[in-house]
Amino acid sequence: MTARPAERGGDSDALVVPAGDPGAARPDPRLLPVAPVTRFAPAPTGRLHLGHLVNALYTWGIARAAGGRVLLRIEDHDRQRSRPEYEAALLDDLERLGLEPDEPPIDAFRSGATPYRQSDSRPVYAAALDGLRRDGLVYACDCSRATFAAWEAEHGRAWRGIGCPGGCRGRSLPDEDGTSLRVAVGAGTERWLDLLAGPVADEPAKGGDPLVRDRMGNWAYAFCVVVDDARHGVDLVIRGRDLLDATAVQLRLARLLGRETPPQLLHHPLVRHASGRKLSKAEGDTAVRTLLDDGATPAALFGRAARLAGLRPDDTPIDPHDLGSLFR
Ligand code: GLU
Numbered sequence: 001m002t003a004r005p006a007e008r009g010g011d012s013d014a015l016v017v018p019a020g021d022p023g024a025a026r027p028d029p030r031l032l033p034v035a036p037v038t039r040f041a042p043a044p045t046g047r048l049h050l051g052h053l054v055n056a057l058y059t060w061g062i063a064r065a066a067g068g069r070v071l072l073r074i075e076d077h078d079r080q081r082s083r084p085e086y087e088a089a090l091l092d093d094l095e096r097l098g099l100e101p102d103e104p105p106i107d108a109f110r111s112g113a114t115p116y117r118q119s120d121s122r123p124v125y126a127a128a129l130d131g132l133r134r135d136g137l138v139y140a141c142d143c144s145r146a147t148f149a150a151w152e153a154e155h156g157r158a159w160r161g162i163g164c165p166g167g168c169r170g171r172s173l174p175d176e177d178g179t180s181l182r183v184a185v186g187a188g189t190e191r192w193l194d195l196l197a198g199p200v201a202d203e204p205a206k207g208g209d210p211l212v213r214d215r216m217g218n219w220a221y222a223f224c225v226v227v228d229d230a231r232h233g234v235d236l237v238i239r240g241r242d243l244l245d246a247t248a249v250q251l252r253l254a255r256l257l258g259r260e261t262p263p264q265l266l267h268h269p270l271v272r273h274a275s276g277r278k279l280s281k282a283e284g285d286t287a288v289r290t291l292l293d294d295g296a297t298p299a300a301l302f303g304r305a306a307r308l309a310g311l312r313p314d315d316t317p318i319d320p321h322d323l324g325s326l327f328r
Pocket of ligand 1: 043075
């Protein structure tokens with residue numbers, strides 16, 4: 001069968017929020033922290049798209065409605081996939097959209113190193129790792145994807161449980177360049193009240209102990225965001241439903257790193273193509289830059305994002321400075 005244009009992803013009107021996504025579109029205002037510190041944390045691995053706009057709408061909207069602050073963080077922990085030209089483009093896109101972070105000013109990224117860029121923060125991650133090491137929680141691991149796949153082939157199910165299939169924690173492998181490192185997160189369940197997804201209980205160790213640094217020397221996503229959210233005082237994490245599954249391990253890591261009060265969490269619905277496919281950073285048709293170049297105003301784009309997120313019944317434009325009105 002030949003795919004219709006909408007199914008090929010060429011038609012951005014065919015975007016939907018899947019009905020199965022949990023939670024109402026708007027959090028109960030009584031549950032929101034007072035004057036929260038939240039963050040917008042894109043990875044510069046592609047262009048900003050409509051999915052990022054939905055996230056920005058929740059992030060700026062809730063911060064403005066609750067008298068809080070928005071930090072901008074560039075999540076370029078993955079050195080192989082991150083590119084400076086994507087960072088430059090996303091900073092320009094934010095400016096064109098009228099999305100000004102409260103901290104740091106956008107120009108701080110253009111003028112050099114900043115603690116809000118992960119690739120400038122490696123000594124901070126190394127220091128956090130040392131703390132976990134002193135607690136005896138870090139071990140070198142030589143399990144590759146193939147090790148996990150071999151375990152799965154032998155047992156008929158994916159690796160699940162404490163540690164890693166190779167039992168590396170007990171092997172005392174040398175911790176050197178080219179070796180990945182894991183953190184022993186322990187057993188048990190993390191529970192939290194997600195401001196949109198509701199009560200959640202999940203096991204941090206369900207996929208084994210998480211990597212903290214991979215064999216290429218990249219700091220792992222979960223580790224960086226936990227260290228960064230703690231050091232920058234982020235107390236409300238607002239992100240897409242796809243990261244709900246990555247949250248239990250982050251709450252556990254935060255605790256192991258000594259954070260007493262974990263941030264509150266809000267996982268919002270994700271925009272997808274009607275076929276179920278996720279939006280991709282490589283797709284021109286949903287790229288914010290293309291839409292702006294084609295003449296869409298920021299207000300029109302936010303109006304459309306609000307309708308897609310289920311926050312508004314139609315596409316009535318919303319001025320970027322008025323996003324707080326969506327959540328009051
Ligand atoms: N950097 C992640 C992304 O681009 C977001 C991480 C987070 O919100 O924890 O999807």
